[in-house]
Amino acid sequence: MIRQLPDNLNWQTSFLNVYGDFFADMLVVEKWWAVTIVQLTGQNQYQNWTLLEAVEKFENLSSCRPRYA
Structure with missing residues (x-):
């Protein structure tokens, strides 16, 4: 989904492109x-x-180090 964000005007469109099989629209x-x-x-x-x-x-969250791809 994150890779599709630049291709769409908003995150909702990207979300529905990826998860459209599970959700018909944002109300769902x-x-x-x-x-x-x-x-x-x-x-x-x-x-x-x-x-x-x-x-x-x-403290548990702040001790986590991010992983970069």
Whole structure:
């Protein structure tokens, strides 16, 4: 999908070019995203981390080094 971005005017067109077999349009993508969020959060969309959990997750992310292709 990333390679197609320069060929299109917006990211949505690139997304649908790549995932068009799964999603008919962006409304279907939004519906899928809403259902997925509910499944992941157990219907608590605003689930918060404690300060300790947030710091731990940030440290895990900040210790990752990017890989370049």
